[in-house]
């Protein structure tokens with residue numbers, strides 16, 4: 001714990017859906033990492049709840065297995081682990097049954113009384129979204145939503161709806177039981193150090209901010225590539241797709257951090273007001289924009305490094321005629337004074353050649369080209385903000401190649417985030433859980449921002465649903481997505497950045 005870090009107040013963390021994947025893979029290892037760094041409260045209870053039957057000890061054993069398998073700490077301290085697990089317990093409860101909630105209240109009240117702590121309860125909804133509203137209402141029915149003796153907070157996992165209407169309804173339903181200030185919507189991208197560093201980089205350095213506008217920036221590219229496919233979660237993914245799973249939430253949030261105006265302070269609402277303004281300034285997409293500036297794709301089988309990778313439609317749980325996109329690329333504009341006329345491009349997909357998430361700021365070329373254009377243009381003049389993996393910042397620019405003539409060679413200055421400190425880099429869930437315990441909602445999505453993002457993607461969802469003429473392009477697994485996406489960036493000199501080459505050695509690009 002560094003000197004400016006606060007210790008959260010004593011509390012109970014109640015995890016709904018505690019028998020699930022997320023709890024033992026991310027939540028408990030992250031809570032343990034906070035414990036290891038002395039960032040947990042002096043007294044706390046992690047109470048897993050769900051329909052599955054566990055004794056306290058059986059649940060602890062499962063959670064410890066999660067810590068051992070998924071902890072990102074360099075070392076595990078056995079005696080500390082033993083202490084930590086004493087603060088974990090389980091209660092069987094069906095979240096859809098209101099009659100089960102008085103038992104939860106009795107258990108929570110008993111803990112408060114035993115420890116002499118305020119009734120601080122942090123509820124984490126780590127289960128399917130259709131259960132969220134019911135749980136909020138069942139908590140409210142037994143008075144577990146408000147208290148004068150402690151805080152009540154509700155952390156909600158994504159997805160926050162599947163379109164504008166359902167997103168609004170979910171917000172309305174949650175607001176019947178909890179106030180907006182009590183609701184923490186997780187967007188784990190905002191928990192990543194490099195996304196937060198965007199604020200520091202932009203607003204603590206005099207170098208970048210004067211250039212950060214339409215006068216100097218040619219276009220902005222945001223890429224989030226995954227090399228994996230659906231990894232056995234085809235059934236879940238087929239109901240979602242790249243637009244809902246990545247673009248509407250994580251990548252539009254990242255875009256809003258890139259494009260926001262300086263906030264008046266580092267206060268949560270000051271920052272979130274500015275990111276909201278960006279989302280509200282997204283130029284609405286007309287039908288012709290969807291047709292011309294949105295490319296969707298689906299991976300098809302291909303050989304990658306000698307191994308055959310099946311196509312999306314061959315994955316378990318995926319219908320053989322699925323039209324769910326595993327790739328989406330989009331060109332859009334932000335209609336405000338800073339960004340008017342500057343194209344933003346986002347692309348995201350599965351089974352691409354590598355795993356990388358990065359923001360690339362392409363600065364405008366010089367007004368007059370003194371040197372041979374081919375040498376100057378290829379990704380000189382760019383600032384690359386690497387969000388994952390190997391978080392860092394890379395600046396590329398042109399330098400004279402030693403020797404005769406004036407040949408320009410792209411060179412780069414490279415900063416890796418790990419060089420900044422030998423401390424453990426907190427995982428996104430660690431950071432977000434810690435903030436929720438402190439009541440800091442800066443890195444959580446607010447209801448109005450979620451709705452603004454749904455509003456922006458609504459025309460895409462509508463066209464894809466209603467217009468059978470909207471193409472879905474096949475791309476071989478291991479490539480950078482449909483070739484059609486290359487044409488989105490009209491300037492041939494300043495196209496997408498390809499951090500590595502295509503890997504597939506055969507397979508056709510085709511229309512599905």
Ligand SMILES: NC(=O)c1ccc[n+]([C@@H]2O[C@H](COP(=O)([O-])OP(=O)(O)OC[C@H]3O[C@@H](n4cnc5c(N)ncnc54)[C@H](OP(=O)(O)O)[C@@H]3O)[C@@H](O)[C@H]2O)c1
Pocket residue numbers: 016017018019020021022023049050051052053095096125126127128129131157158159
């Ligand atoms: N896993 C991830 O990596 C990941 C990443 C990002 C976001 N998320 C989000 O995090 C949440 C949890 O993900 P998860 O992967 O842990 O989910 P999960 O394993 O599919 O389910 C979590 C738990 O929910 C309970 N559950 C299942 N069906 C239910 C129903 N019909 N009614 C009530 N409870 C039900 C089950 O517990 P009981 O049977 O014991 O009640 C299950 O163990 C989801 O909203 C997901 O979208 C997950």
